[in-house]
Amino acid sequence: MSIAxxxxxxxxxxxxxxxxxxxxxxxxxxxxxxRRIAERNRCGLPREFKRFSCPRCDVYLRPGVNARVRTQDGHVVVTCDCGELKRYPYQS
Structure with missing residues (x-):
């Protein structure tokens, strides 16, 4: 694991x-x-970090505090307080 x-x-x-x-x-x-460190060192962000940070307002998402999580027809919808939606597929 690198320093970055x-x-x-x-x-x-x-x-x-x-x-x-x-x-x-x-x-x-x-x-x-x-995000800045990841860009400079050309290493990606971990999946959990990407899924739980809002791309619009850059806040870390915590369900029940500043995010709403719902399931719909084969995908999970995470809604931030700023209104940004993120959808992730899942298989049941």
Whole structure:
């Protein structure tokens, strides 16, 4: 694991903790920093990080706090408070 991947993993943990404490601005900064590190080092973000961060407002998503999760006909719909929708397929 490279230094960049370790840093991204640590920022993921910090963003999750910040949302739990309802510090959404701090969470946004952690997500933006992690994305910037991933771009500079040409390594991708982990799947969990991509799925639980809003591409529009950059906040880390926590279901029940600042995101709504619903299932519909073969996919999961995650809705952020800013109105952004993300859909992921699943097989039943």
């Amino acid at each position: 991947e370790e840093r991204i993993d640590r920022l993921h943990t910090l963003a999750k903790q910040a949302v739990a404490a309802r510090e959404f601005d701090r969470s946004r900064e952690y997500v933006r920093l992690a």
